[in-house]
Amino acid sequence: MTLHLDDLSVRRLGECRYDSPFSEMLSTKQTSPHYVAEGDRVLLEDTVSMLAEHSLPPGLVPSFEAAGPRRKIYFDPARVTAGIVTCGGLCPGLNNVIRGLVQELAVHYKVKRILGFRNGLQGLTAEHRHDTVELTPERVRDIHTAGGTILGSSRGGQDADEMVDSLVLHGVDLMFVIGGDGGMRAATFLSDTIRARGLDIAVIGVPKTIDNDLPFTDQSFGFQSAFARATDFIESVTVEAAASPNGVGIVKLMGRHSGFIAAYAALAANAADIVLIPEIPFALEGEDGLLAHVEQHVRTKGYVVIVLAEGAGQDLVEQCGLPQQNGRGTDASGNVKLGNIGELLKDRITAHLTAAGLTPTMRYIDPSYSVRSIAANAYDSVYCLRLAHAAVHAAMAGRTEAAVARWRRRFVHVPLSLMTSRRNQVDPDGDLWLSVLETTCQPAEFGLVRERVHVRTGFC
Numbered sequence: 001m002t003l004h005l006d007d008l009s010v011r012r013l014g015e016c017r018y019d020s021p022f023s024e025m026l027s028t029k030q031t032s033p034h035y036v037a038e039g040d041r042v043l044l045e046d047t048v049s050m051l052a053e054h055s056l057p058p059g060l061v062p063s064f065e066a067a068g069p070r071r072k073i074y075f076d077p078a079r080v081t082a083g084i085v086t087c088g089g090l091c092p093g094l095n096n097v098i099r100g101l102v103q104e105l106a107v108h109y110k111v112k113r114i115l116g117f118r119n120g121l122q123g124l125t126a127e128h129r130h131d132t133v134e135l136t137p138e139r140v141r142d143i144h145t146a147g148g149t150i151l152g153s154s155r156g157g158q159d160a161d162e163m164v165d166s167l168v169l170h171g172v173d174l175m176f177v178i179g180g181d182g183g184m185r186a187a188t189f190l191s192d193t194i195r196a197r198g199l200d201i202a203v204i205g206v207p208k209t210i211d212n213d214l215p216f217t218d219q220s221f222g223f224q225s226a227f228a229r230a231t232d233f234i235e236s237v238t239v240e241a242a243a244s245p246n247g248v249g250i251v252k253l254m255g256r257h258s259g260f261i262a263a264y265a266a267l268a269a270n271a272a273d274i275v276l277i278p279e280i281p282f283a284l285e286g287e288d289g290l291l292a293h294v295e296q297h298v299r300t301k302g303y304v305v306i307v308l309a310e311g312a313g314q315d316l317v318e319q320c321g322l323p324q325q326n327g328r329g330t331d332a333s334g335n336v337k338l339g340n341i342g343e344l345l346k347d348r349i350t351a352h353l354t355a356a357g358l359t360p361t362m363r364y365i366d367p368s369y370s371v372r373s374i375a376a377n378a379y380d381s382v383y384c385l386r387l388a389h390a391a392v393h394a395a396m397a398g399r400t401e402a403a404v405a406r407w408r409r410r411f412v413h414v415p416l417s418l419m420t421s422r423r424n425q426v427d428p429d430g431d432l433w434l435s436v437l438e439t440t441c442q443p444a445e446f447g448l449v450r451e452r453v454h455v456r457t458g459f460c
């Protein structure tokens with residue numbers, strides 16, 4: 001993918017004229033080093049070879065604007081109303097982000113009115129727009145101890161004009177959209193309409209996805225909590241498979257198009273023999289196919305453990321799955337409904353091993369919702385809080401059509417257009433996948449020789 005310098009710049013609503021009330025907290029006030037300097041930017045690329053390739057003067061080196069508090073802000077905090085919405089699938093840490101936004105807005109910027117829209121973007125439709133929740137520090141004090149989102153979430157398309165009408169009706173100046181790829185597209189859609197109507201509303205996205213499939217962010221919040229939980233299931237299935245004659249343990253994890261949860265959980269458990277992800281197609285039959293490898297493990301070790309991302313092997317489900325295993329159409333948000341690769345593998349492995357005289361003891365777990373509905377762990381709690389702080393600073397400083405993200409371990413502003421420009425996936429030629437191969441000792445390909453596509457973020 002090739003980027004231009006303009007792609008990295010974040011839109012500003014206008015000149016920042018107000019002193020930040022944040023300065024009351026910082027002892028050195030206007031000169032505090034905590035304020036972000038105008039020229040503070042975070043490099044897009046961090047390898048010497050990539051930087052050398054460009055050999056550009058510093059002002060032209062591709063970089064993101066650093067997030068954080070500004071001395072001067074765009075909005076007058078005393079007059080501001082903020083809105084918050086959570087969209088799409090659940091993810092550990094949603095409540096932490098809501099809590100962080102509310103606390104930062106109310107305590108440090110002294111924003112008096114913060115509205116939560118209920119049940120995702122549905123809450124911005126004409127029918128539901130009056131069913132909002134007034135959010136205060138007291139209301140959100142303990143919400144981070146629970147998974148899910150106190151605001152509710154949903155999938156499904158809404159009319160942008162109708163949603164912007166709701167923002168206008170409630171007098172919303174700052175809108176925080178906590179969502180995945182769909183939510184970031186919806187935030188773009190909202191921003192386009194706001195801009196077309198000449199309204200002074202900042203839209204800031206907080207990228208959310210347990211699949212870790214959003215680009216330009218080191219790792220999405222909640223991901224670490226989710227894969228830690230997934231690890232427990234791999235450990236249980238391993239114990240079961242190891243204790244059973246011809247044991248076959250299969251854990252199917254979420255990951256529509258990206259196999260990060262499967263890869264990380266498999267590494268953490270360090271017990272899987274085979275990891276299958278959407279990024280790497282595989283064959284069932286043949287001497288290098290998956291079934292032959294499964295049989296070999298059962299013959300030599302006595303059992304086999306497979307960690308499977310739900311989006312893996314979709315071509316196989318389509319070609320040879322039973323009708324009830326096939327995915328059909330799309331969900332309300334337009335996401336492809338996946339076929340059930342877990343059920344297909346269960347059936348095919350059982351048939352194959354039985355025919356080979358190794359009647360298996362099948363232990364198949366699909367823990368999907370139990371993985372993403374938990375509360376954030378300590379690491380993600382910190383991460384969510386800091387993302388929320390960055391989001392509030394960005395919006396108060398009049399940044400819009402942008403998401404806050406952590407890039408190269410710094411918090412930055414990423415234009416929404418970039419956030420939706422590509423999908424973050426496990427690079428089959430990268431070091432993460434190599435670690436999986438090193439740990440499982442599985443072959444790089446199961447019966448299929450992959451066409452090698454070199455994925456990297458280019459710049460011109």
Ligand SMILES: Nc1ncnc2c1ncn2[C@@H]1O[C@H](COP(=O)(O)OP(=O)(O)O)[C@@H](O)[C@H]1O
Binds near residue numbers: 088122158
């Ligand atoms: N291209 C789009 N334009 C406008 N709204 C969208 C678009 N894609 C998704 N949305 C909306 O964003 C919300 C969240 O999307 P969804 O795909 O369900 O979850 P996520 O944000 O977790 O990816 C849904 O209400 C959906 O209708």
Ligand SMILES: O=P(O)(O)OC[C@H]1O[C@](O)(COP(=O)(O)O)[C@@H](O)[C@@H]1O
Binds near residue numbers: 180208209254331
């Ligand atoms: O919530 P649903 O509709 O059952 O969809 C399940 C999907 O949601 C996810 O958990 C996350 O998707 P989003 O974060 O994009 O909403 C996927 O891993 C999974 O495929």
Ligand SMILES: [Mg+2]
Binds near residue numbers: 181
């Ligand atoms: Mg999504």
